[in-house]
Amino acid sequence: MLNEIESIHRAENVALDRVLRRVLKKSGLAMPRGSSAGAPGPLQILDLACGSCREAGTLVEVFRDFEGADRDVRLVGADIRDRELEEAAARARLVGRTRDQFEFLTENCAKLDRHRELGRDFDVTFLRHQNYWNDKPVWQRIFEQGLEKLKDDGLLVITSYFDREHELALKALERAGAELIITGQNEASRVLDTPGKSVDRHVAVFRKKR
Numbered sequence: 243m244l245n246e247i248e249s250i251h252r253a254e255n256v257a258l259d260r261v262l263r264r265v266l267k268k269s270g271l272a273m274p275r276g277s278s279a280g281a282p283g284p285l286q287i288l289d290l291a292c293g294s295c296r297e298a299g300t301l302v303e304v305f306r307d308f309e310g311a312d313r314d315v316r317l318v319g320a321d322i323r324d325r326e327l328e329e330a331a332a333r334a335r336l337v338g339r340t341r342d343q344f345e346f347l348t349e350n351c352a353k354l355d356r357h358r359e360l361g362r363d364f365d366v367t368f369l370r371h372q373n374y375w376n377d378k379p380v381w382q383r384i385f386e387q388g389l390e391k392l393k394d395d396g397l398l399v400i401t402s403y404f405d406r407e408h409e410l411a412l413k414a415l416e417r418a419g420a421e422l423i424i425t426g427q428n429e430a431s432r433v434l435d436t437p438g439k440s441v442d443r444h445v446a447v448f449r450k451k452r
């Protein structure tokens with residue numbers, strides 16, 4: 243039996259799944275092929291500032307079977323806060339198909355270039371509820387680092403809680419070297435107690451500027 247909070251999170255993830263599939267389909271972009279240096283491998287998602295990463299299972303599902311495929315998907319989540327990551331890892335253990343499908347790293351995502359083992363061959367960089375307006379210089383760096391970690395044909399996807407915060411992040415990402423492909427609204431976004439705030443209210447998809 244799910245408790246109330248779990249049911250709410252589950253409904254949010256169902257809404258996130260729908261809006262991601264709709265926006266990705268509408269973008270007309272092909273999924274990156276999930277191979278590294280020419281060798282076949284899982285599609286790799288880098289979830290930055292992931293907190294407790296409640297979306298981990300949803301992201302794996304969306305990218306696994308998008309366009310009728312059945313891809314292996316691996317997700318690496320990073321955040322500066324340990325406690326949230328412990329929660330993320332515990333949840334991921336319940337849904338992971340293999341032991342190494344999920345990995346969580348305590349990192350300052352504005353300084354990911356220091357983490358050389360992380361590689362620069364991610365297919366997708368995801369940032370749920372980016373927090374650009376809270377600390378613009380730090381988030382500008384986080385956006386730049388998220389793009390740096392992508393393959394040339396990789397996608398960067400953000401969600402935002404607020405309209406204005408979303409607009410500011412779109413501009414910041416363009417300054418960071420991203421090309422906006424599409425931005426869309428989540429029609430089933432759960433309204434929160436702060437005026438104008440709702441869960442995954444906006445979703446936008448970028449690729450690296452060519």
Ligand SMILES: C[S@@+](CC[C@H](N)C(=O)[O-])C[C@H]1O[C@@H](n2cnc3c(N)ncnc32)[C@H](O)[C@@H]1O
Nearest residue numbers: 291292293321322323349350351352370371373
């Ligand atoms: C608005 S919360 C979003 C969390 C999560 N993505 C979600 O949707 O629930 C912003 C997150 O950014 C993280 N954060 C802030 N600055 C960071 C940094 N420099 N490096 C890594 N994570 C950071 C916080 O710890 C927090 O988890």
